Amino acid sequence: MSLYDLSIPQFKKMLQGLERWLDMAVKFAETKQFDPNVLMAARLAPNQWALARQMTTAADTAKFTVARLTGKEAPRQPDTETTVEEVRARLRWTLTYLDGFTRDDFHGASERLIAPAPLQGKHILGADYFHQMQLPNFYFHVTTAYAILRHNGLELGKMDFLGALPAR
Amino acid sequence: MSLYDLSIPQFKKMLQGLERWLDMAVKFAETKQFDPNVLMAARLAPNQWALARQMTTAADTAKFTVARLTGKEAPRQPDTETTVEEVRARLRWTLTYLDGFTRDDFHGASERLIAPAPLQGKHILGADYFHQMQLPNFYFHVTTAYAILRHNGLELGKMDFLGALPAR
Numbered sequence: 464m465s466l467y468d469l470s471i472p473q474f475k476k477m478l479q480g481l482e483r484w485l486d487m488a489v490k491f492a493e494t495k496q497f498d499p500n501v502l503m504a505a506r507l508a509p510n511q512w513a514l515a516r517q518m519t520t521a522a523d524t525a526k527f528t529v530a531r532l533t534g535k536e537a538p539r540q541p542d543t544e545t546t547v548e549e550v551r552a553r554l555r556w557t558l559t560y561l562d563g564f565t566r567d568d569f570h571g572a573s574e575r576l577i578a579p580a581p582l583q584g585k586h587i588l589g590a591d592y593f594h595q596m597q598l599p600n601f602y603f604h605v606t607t608a609y610a611i612l613r614h615n616g617l618e619l620g621k622m623d624f625l626g627a628l629p630a631r
Numbered sequence: 632m633s634l635y636d637l638s639i640p641q642f643k644k645m646l647q648g649l650e651r652w653l654d655m656a657v658k659f660a661e662t663k664q665f666d667p668n669v670l671m672a673a674r675l676a677p678n679q680w681a682l683a684r685q686m687t688t689a690a691d692t693a694k695f696t697v698a699r700l701t702g703k704e705a706p707r708q709p710d711t712e713t714t715v716e717e718v719r720a721r722l723r724w725t726l727t728y729l730d731g732f733t734r735d736d737f738h739g740a741s742e743r744l745i746a747p748a749p750l751q752g753k754h755i756l757g758a759d760y761f762h763q764m765q766l767p768n769f770y771f772h773v774t775t776a777y778a779i780l781r782h783n784g785l786e787l788g789k790m791d792f793l794g795a796l797p798a799r
Contacts, residue, residue: 599792621771
């Protein structure tokens with residue numbers, strides 16, 4: 464399996480899951496009669512990002528991961544989303560961005576030396592960047608989004624997190 | 632990279648991280664003068680598992696993943712841990728269990744057909760089981776543990792989550 468197979472389809476499935484959680488959050492807010500954008504500002508600790516930023520950071524992590532692994536320059540985005548519809552638009556933009564990559568783009572990605580900003584000038588091999596840094600980071604933000612929604616009463620379950628599985 | 636390389640070292644690093652969070656939680660409780668086992672019972676929603684169970688489930692996910700991928704039978708554990716020291720013992724037991732596997736044990740793991748209990752009799756390929764089900768599950772429980780601790784005031788940061796990275 465190439466890093467294409469391990470990144471693009473899984474990132475897409477999880478980001479599509481986030482969009483379904485937005486739909487569930489909107490319905491939940493309707494039932495309870497509150498503004499769904501209140502949820503987008505919810506957070507678990509005062510110095511941790513709110514739900515909107517957890518979701519856009521999951522999207523950003525996917526974007527930068529595939530860009531760095533393939534030697535492309537990803538567009539920077541200001542992360543100013545605060546509403547359900549703004550976050551939804553960011554998720555959809557990211558899904559379209561991910562669709563622009565092919566398996567061929569990932570040729571040599573595992574051996575590529577990458578210098579992501581948090582490593583402050585140090586380099587890391589593409590395979591380690593993906594498996595030890597970006598994939599854990601991606602699931603971190605998706606799971607934190609899930610935790611914020613659960614904490615606020617939305618009934619999400621594990622299958623909402625995992626999405627469809629290729630079982631038979 | 633074989634599924635050995637993608638599972639055992641990463642599971643071990645993250646579980647060792649959980650043990651460090653236990654140390655930080657104990658110190659935090661000392662400073663604030665409360666029983667650290669109160670944290671082990673903390674949860675983000677009344678029908679979501681408490682911290683102790685999030686941590687032991689991360690350990691259990693690692694255990695069952697490597698057992699199923701290698702065709703071995705993993706011992707079942709009752710998940711009765713409620714104290715810091717019981718959870719620590721479970722993490723250490725799991726680290727020792729993971730050390731009992733070799734790269735050779737994972738020969739053919741990607742193509743192995745696996746029937747995990749949540750799939751109710753359906754089968755899934757080893758590679759899909761690992762990348763789409765167990766790895767997301769593992770990070771889910773580690774991140775939820777992190778979220779519970781952050782929600783209760785413990786100052787964890789992203790590098791506490793990721794652990795040491797092979798950067799140079």
